[in-house]
Amino acid sequence: MEQPTTSNDRAYQSEKQTINNCEVEIVSYQINGTYYCHVNNIDPGATIARGKGADRATAVSIALEKVHRRV
């Protein structure tokens, strides 16, 4: 199997957290200078909230703020 590219400028990152008793996956990556974050429920994996920003932290915080309101 091919190994994923890990270029720092737009590395795809994923981590799991539990928010308000809901298990979620926080995915973030960069495309053309903009960082995107999707927060998905673990199963089935549908996007609950999304955010974007000039850096990863901004994109993630915007998405997480929405998640706290929605789950």
Place this chain on the structure above:
Amino acid sequence: MSNYAHPETLVSTDWVVENLENDNVVVVEVDVDTAAYEEGHVPGSIGWNWHTQLSDNVRRDIIGKDDFEKLMGASGIGNDTTVVLYGDNNNWFAAWAFWQLKMYGHKDVRLMNGGRKKWLLEGKALETDAAAPAVVSYSAGEVDKSLRAFQMDVFQSLGKDGVSLVDVRSPKEFSGEILAPAGLPETCQRGGHIPGAQNIGWGTAANEDGTFKTVEELKAIYEDKGVTSDKNVITYCRIGERSSLSWYVLKYLMGYENVINYDGSWTEWGNLVGAPIEK
């Protein structure tokens, strides 16, 4: 690709890269998250919105033949075009589109193994401009209903030997603990599952990078639950899209002959008056 029953229906991300300039190949992204395409997509790919372009939201149905022909033609897809579908979430809705294309008789339709996740993981090229293909003529066949289960098919299968119902939802949906996963709108009146169904989560078919597991791994998962190739298999989930991925896995990767997708799924069965359920 492994020893899948129908390897011609699956392509790698590298194959897609090699065929980006191939005039007979049209790549289409179909996502759960309908805004993902706009972030960036495979160069030249078309974006389809499953909710507005692949659903008849008045009838609660797949799109009609006329609309399907218009969608295909407007996407630059002719009857002999190779269509490569990919999307987020392990090709969840890409498989749903695959199911519809097969119902309308499109000959050459394939999934990109690993979908959008693998493309991003590999750092492959993306573009943000929406593709503007030249419109072509497309003629669809009559719907192949043998690929689709309706509620009467499910009723008639209850308690019958030789039929396997596969509920691909999460364990908490299967047990009735929850009516729908967090953050998703479609729900129902009752929780639980169709009597006799086996719970085999749709996501069990995929590796961490979104690619499909090997045939041997898939067989171990399904056969352990008694879902064997000699059975008539009906897959279902909540609205029929997760189960279309399991339908694809069973039919095209594992080679099961008789597999149909019940797209009414739990949002239909869980609301039906008098329909038996188990918890």
